[in-house]
Amino acid sequence: xxxxxxxxxxxxxxxxxxxxxxxxxxxxxxxxxxxxxxxxxxxxxxxxxxxxxxxxxxxxxxxxxxxxxxxxxxxxxxxxxxxxxxxxxxxxxxxxxxxxxxxxxxxxxxxx
Amino acid sequence: xxxxxxxxxxxxxxxxxxxxxxxxxxxxxxxxxxxxxxxxxxxxxxxxxxxxxxxxxxxxxxxxxxxxxxxxxxxxxxxxxxxxxxxxxxxxxxxxxxxxxxxxxxxxxxxxxxxxxxxxxxxxxxxxxxxxxxxxxxxxxxxxxxxxxxxxxxxxxxxxxxxxxxxxxxxxxxxxxxxxxxxxxxxxxxxxxxxxxxxxxxxxxxxxxxxxxxxxxxxxxxxxxxxxxxxxxxxxxxxxxxxxxxxxxxxxxxxxxxxxxxxxxxxxxxxxxxxxxxxxxxxxxxxxxxxxxxxxxxxxxxxxxxxxxxxxxxxxxxxxxxxxxxxxxx
Numbered sequence: 001x002x003x004x005x006x007x008x009x010x011x012x013x014x015x016x017x018x019x020x021x022x023x024x025x026x027x028x029x030x031x032x033x034x035x036x037x038x039x040x041x042x043x044x045x046x047x048x049x050x051x052x053x054x055x056x057x058x059x060x061x062x063x064x065x066x067x068x069x070x071x072x073x074x075x076x077x078x079x080x081x082x083x084x085x086x087x088x089x090x091x092x093x094x095x096x097x098x099x100x101x102x103x104x105x106x107x108x109x110x111x112x
Numbered sequence: 113x114x115x116x117x118x119x120x121x122x123x124x125x126x127x128x129x130x131x132x133x134x135x136x137x138x139x140x141x142x143x144x145x146x147x148x149x150x151x152x153x154x155x156x157x158x159x160x161x162x163x164x165x166x167x168x169x170x171x172x173x174x175x176x177x178x179x180x181x182x183x184x185x186x187x188x189x190x191x192x193x194x195x196x197x198x199x200x201x202x203x204x205x206x207x208x209x210x211x212x213x214x215x216x217x218x219x220x221x222x223x224x225x226x227x228x229x230x231x232x233x234x235x236x237x238x239x240x241x242x243x244x245x246x247x248x249x250x251x252x253x254x255x256x257x258x259x260x261x262x263x264x265x266x267x268x269x270x271x272x273x274x275x276x277x278x279x280x281x282x283x284x285x286x287x288x289x290x291x292x293x294x295x296x297x298x299x300x301x302x303x304x305x306x307x308x309x310x311x312x313x314x315x316x317x318x319x320x321x322x323x324x325x326x327x328x329x330x331x332x333x334x335x336x337x338x339x340x341x342x343x344x345x346x347x348x349x350x351x352x353x354x355x356x357x358x359x360x361x362x363x364x365x366x367x368x369x370x371x372x373x374x375x376x377x378x379x380x381x382x383x384x385x386x387x388x389x390x391x392x393x394x395x396x397x398x399x400x401x402x403x404x405x406x407x408x409x410x411x412x413x414x415x416x417x418x419x420x421x422x423x424x425x426x427x428x429x430x431x432x433x434x435x436x437x438x439x440x441x442x
């Protein structure tokens with residue numbers, strides 16, 4: 001008797017034409033880091049603190065002789081347990097497309 | 113189907129244990145083996161409302177293996193390719209009345225019911241015609257008398273078969289689904305279970321989310337013909353076709369599905385039929401009968417309360433479905 005393991009699902013069918021949410025989450029994450037950077041810049045620089053969530057543009061000018069660096073935060077992705085600031089516009093992240101996991105197949109006998 | 117490959121099988125089939133990865137989208141434990149001339153798998157699902165514990169998974173795997181061994185034992189009794197099987201002993205006996213055991217009695221009982229439900233198209237007395245189609249005997253083109261030619265007389269254990277001398281039985285076409293249903297009954301302690309008898313499925317699941325089952329096309333390619341979405345419930349799902357078991361004899365195309373009205377390989381406009389029904393045994397015999405009947409008669413045959421849906425592929429590549437089928441498509 002021989003035993004071995006392998007994945008149970010024979011095939012996974014994902015409906016076509018829907019975007020893969022992975023890259024979108026990555027973009028949202030990078031944007032979130034940009035927001036943190038803007039906040040940190042405002043706090044460290046001592047300038048008027050400005051934070052924004054949910055589509056409000058936030059500008060912070062760094063002090064110095066060179067051209068000002070402008071950070072624009074359009075979205076912040078809230079993590080579980082976080083709450084949005086007052087007056088922020090909160091939108092729900094679109095649900096990922098439903099995953100269809102095929103348990104097994106029916107077929108003519110003798111097919112591999 | 114119980115085929116020649118059974119002869120080469122060890123009495124203990126080689127097993128593959130699949131990991132518990134699917135959870136609510138499917139079963140938790142799967143075990144498979146080469147049996148019935150193909151791949152047979154037992155899938156068991158634990159309580160969908162509770163996280164599976166390791167002890168439950170270990171026990172489920174042991175139960176799945178036990179069910180697989182029972183299936184193998186039943187197959188040994190019913191295969192015409194094993195000389196020591198109950199079926200082979202019946203076929204080889206020269207007497208007109210032969211005592212048989214309870215397993216063979218039970219499936220012959222089902223065979224009679226199947227013949228009635230398919231307007232005579234599911235017929236277990238076609239072994240000579242099947243062998244002729246394979247080029248193994250010369251006789252061909254003999255019409256069948258079906259179940260009118262034989263009878264069962266009940267006894268305290270099993271029964272006796274009365275039949276004309278020389279009448280031999282072939283359980284291909286009725287055995288896989290029947291065995292799958294019987295094995296599913298052994299898994300009654302599990303909320304969900306699937307018995308996959310080389311593509312013919314007995315299904316019972318209790319998950320709150322639907323489970324999905326693909327229908328392979330006649331060429332068996334990687335893209336399924338359709339995906340069926342089944343909510344919690346009890347089902348049978350079976351596919352029959354002529355594009356896999358097909359060969360040439362004297363320059364003529366032959367296959368394994370014999371039309372009892374002609375005694376020859378069925379020559380109709382359907383190459384594959386898939387039936388979703390209340391049980392695997394119903395699905396199997398109706399899928400074969402629909403293919404033998406041809407598309408026009410098949411759609412009438414499949415308009416029954418115990419058939420949930422059916423897909424037919426014609427020789428022109430057209431895909432036909434009974435009206436109720438659309439509601440099951442994913």
